[in-house]
Amino acid sequence: MSVVASEIAVSCTREQITGTTELHKEQELNRFLAEIEKRALRIAEISIRDRDEALDLVQEAMIKLVRNYADRPEAEWTPLFYRILQNGARDWHRRQIVRNRVMVWFRRSKGENEDYDPVASAPDPAGRTPEENLQSAEAMESLELAVAALPRRQREAFMLRTFEGLDVAGTAVAMGCSEGSVKTHYSRAVHSLRKTLGEHWQ
Amino acid sequence: MNERNDKTASIEDEAFAARAKERFDQSVRGLDGQTQSRLNRGRHAALAELQPRQGPWLQWAPAAGVAAAAVVAVVILNGRAPVDELTPLPTANDFEILLNEESFEMLEELEFYSWMDLEAELDDDLDGNGNVG
Numbered sequence: 001m002s003v004v005a006s007e008i009a010v011s012c013t014r015e016q017i018t019g020t021t022e023l024h025k026e027q028e029l030n031r032f033l034a035e036i037e038k039r040a041l042r043i044a045e046i047s048i049r050d051r052d053e054a055l056d057l058v059q060e061a062m063i064k065l066v067r068n069y070a071d072r073p074e075a076e077w078t079p080l081f082y083r084i085l086q087n088g089a090r091d092w093h094r095r096q097i098v099r100n101r102v103m104v105w106f107r108r109s110k111g112e113n114e115d116y117d118p119v120a121s122a123p124d125p126a127g128r129t130p131e132e133n134l135q136s137a138e139a140m141e142s143l144e145l146a147v148a149a150l151p152r153r154q155r156e157a158f159m160l161r162t163f164e165g166l167d168v169a170g171t172a173v174a175m176g177c178s179e180g181s182v183k184t185h186y187s188r189a190v191h192s193l194r195k196t197l198g199e200h201w202q
Numbered sequence: 203m204n205e206r207n208d209k210t211a212s213i214e215d216e217a218f219a220a221r222a223k224e225r226f227d228q229s230v231r232g233l234d235g236q237t238q239s240r241l242n243r244g245r246h247a248a249l250a251e252l253q254p255r256q257g258p259w260l261q262w263a264p265a266a267g268v269a270a271a272a273v274v275a276v277v278i279l280n281g282r283a284p285v286d287e288l289t290p291l292p293t294a295n296d297f298e299i300l301l302n303e304e305s306f307e308m309l310e311e312l313e314f315y316s317w318m319d320l321e322a323e324l325d326d327d328l329d330g331n332g333n334v335g
Contacts, residue, residue, distance in 0.1 A: 026252050029249060029252070030245065033245045037241045037244075038233055038238070042226065059244030059248065063247065065248070066251045066252060163222075165223075190215045190218060193222070194214070194218050
């Protein structure tokens with residue numbers, strides 16, 4: 001009786017510990033994802049210039065992280081998450097290139113005037129010059145455009161180091177390259193952005 | 203001279219990065235409610251991956267439940283009237299005999315038929331001994 005009772009008690013305790021551990025892990029992941037998701041969305045959005053697509057990429061990255069790396073130490077989650085996200089953004093760009101090629105082929109059969117967008121071509125209603133625009137509240141938009149125009153590796157290094165605040169080692173893991181490459185890409189990105197945005201960019 | 207230039211460039215780079223970070227954080231704080239809601243839903247969908255998945259055999263659980271219920275119902279219904287395999291089932295002839303009018307007359311004259319049976323047995327016994335014709 002006592003042996004059976006003790007075995008049942010041990011079994012119940014194990015189940016409780018397992019359940020508690022899983023609940024704890026879920027809470028940790030929830031906290032981690034809640035903390036990172038907004039910045040991740042903005043980083044993805046800057047990279048692909050489309051919020052809906054960026055939301056899909058972020059959700060996909062969250063699912064892959066939980067599915068494949070939930071058991072890894074929490075300190076590794078951030079670089080792993082951004083590695084997944086960067087790979088997703090890279091695949092998205094590849095698909096866009098293919099899509100654009102197809103669209104260009106179809107557009108050849110249409111008239112040139114059909115590509116004309118009167119809204120996009122209209123002058124700025126506020127009459128601001130590019131210099132004034134840099135000093136306005138839309139400075140972030142300018143920065144986004146400049147970051148999006150960077151070569152991919154420079155863009156990744158700059159956003160992970162500056163926006164997410166990863167250190168060189170974490171950025172190297174996220175980008176899948178050496179720490180030396182991260183330093184080089186980051187330095188070039190900053191110089192390029194400063195040159196593009198000008199010294200008066202605030 | 204070069205060192206001073208490098209140091210100045212580095213400080214300016216850091217200042218630029220700090221401004222960029224400040225702008226970025228402002229844009230993160232300015233995310234609208236609908237976007238935040240979609241992020242929230244996406245996070246919960248991701249966390250659902252932690253829940254144990256159903257095995258393929260569990261997909262047949264409802265059908266198996268119905269089949270089991272049917273078997274139990276058949277067993278219960280058969281159990282109400284247990285059939286003795288040694289007892290022959292009543293046939294149509296048995297019912298005809300029971301419903302025959304003569305059968306009722308036989309029941310009324312039961313004593314007469316008992317006497318006839320007794321006489322017949324006595325006759326058989328006498329024939330068997332050979333004492334009487």
